[in-house]
Amino acid sequence: MKLPDAQVAVLETASAQDAQTIDDLADATDHKPETITGAAFDLEEQGLVVVESATDETAELTDEGSQYLDEGLPEVRLYEAALDAGADESPVQMGQAIGQSGLEGQEVDIALSNYARKGYGSIDSGEITADADADPDSDSEASALDALAAGDADVDDDDTLDRLDSRGLVELTERTVRSVRLTDDGVTALMEGVEAAESVGQLTPEMLTSGEWRDVEFSEYNVEADAAEFTGGKEHILRQTANRVKDVLVGMGFEEMQGPHVDADFWINDCLFMPQDHPARTHWDRFAMDQPREIDELPADLVERVEGAHRNGVGPDGDGYHSPWDEDFARALALRGHTTSLSTRYLSGEQIGELEPPQRYFSVEKVYRNDTLDPTHLLEFFQIEGWVMAEDLSVRDLMGTFEEFYAQFGITDLEYKPHYNPYTEPSFELFGTHPETGELIEVGNSGIFREEMLAPLGVEDADVMAWGLSLERLLMLIYGFEDIRDVHGTLCDLELLRETEVMY
Incomplete structure (x- = not known):
């Protein structure tokens, strides 16, 4: 039986007892994985091999996960600080425990949200307690981070991996793994003998000119076989x-x-007849610029008219806000x-x-x-x-x-x-x-x-x-x-x- 070179390589390398992955076959035959994949599907159509598919999920530490691997999970650090402060004997002020833990910013919120969930203690009315029987060394999430860092990508606890994924500490990736196994017909074909047929995969101008194309055997292509997925960039839907x-x-x-x-607050708010003491104009609702702090120029006559509207209203029956109006405030720069x-x-x-x-x-x-x-x-x-x-x-x-x-x-x-x-x-x-x-x-x-x-x-x-x-x-x-x-x-x-x- 004559078959393309890649198909012969798959038949001769595959086993009837043990399924071998596409990657293993590619390494053993010195062919690219995509070439082996196409050959395996062609052989499966001929009944010579069986191609089995399975989903493999791998987990990889994110930058934040690597940070916590070195420093410890925020909730563990808070527990250890609470123990040092004596929270296993009587409640201590939360601020004291947080200060001793060295946690800052978002880490504090993370620690507080996971502390009670993991049974490290309780948090109530600004005070924290620590359970002396808790064992941070048996923390499943910390153990999973250690295992992943050590190269063990097959952590068995799916619930723990899902929690780490939701916390952004690991990135879970799914991929399809295909394995190949010889059928009885495949074994028979090997026993009867197979040889590689010389074939070409691409028609060239030289073949057309010389007429060589009449005498060569062209490789067959399975257009229904899976191909590598390419996700190129495209314009964002927004x-x-x-x-x-x-x-x-x-x-x-x-x-x-x-x-x-x-832009200046003048253009963003003052020109809209928005009073300067309006709650939406506080630093809680706007992003003010630190450098530069104010606009260089504003039209003086327009500033005067806008200030007049704020103070006195418009027209003979108008009534302004009777609230403070400051040009320096109007000049302040902020993101619109x-x-x-x-x-x-x-x-x-x-x-x-x-x-x-x-x-x-x-x-x-x-x-x-x-x-x-x-x-x-x-x-x-x-x-x-x-x-x-x-x-x-x-x-x-x-x-x-x-x-x-x-x-x-x-x-x-x-x-x-x-x-x-x-x-x-x-x-x-x-x-x-x-x-x-x-x-x-x-x-x-x-x-x-x-x-x-x-x-x-x-x-x-x-x-x-x-x-x-x-x-x-x-x-x-x-x-x-x-x-x-x-x-x-x-x-x-x-x-x-x-x-x-x-x-x-």
């Missing part, structure tokens, strides 16, 4: 959706705005918490010159807020900013714009709820129904800019309706994602991003 949003808004007659990510800072720059004429109605502008840019991380909030996200300047605008015009925009993405069940903003009146929030959970998700905020905001900017003979929508939440409504942390950020799900098909 960027794809952002570009799609831009296309939709340009199609609706809007022009795109551009502007700085770091919304892209409405771009809107104030454009509406004031400072960015591209004075604008006459009608005008339509938008931006799809990143903003930064000191929020608590959860399935719908990140510290940085993309905001779809937009505004229309025209005469006699109403809430009906604003809602109609949203209906037209979201319909382009198949979203037709918008709901609205009245809301308060310092810079719009009337104002309302937008909600859409999540396609998987059925829950209402807030997707944006909107309204008609107030006179107290527009007049200082020089807009007096027109109305301006505006909005700030979340790109990530639009993504959730389109694709059914339930956690935006899966889409971008340090915890993003790469497989989800690779496998999600773009929807148009």
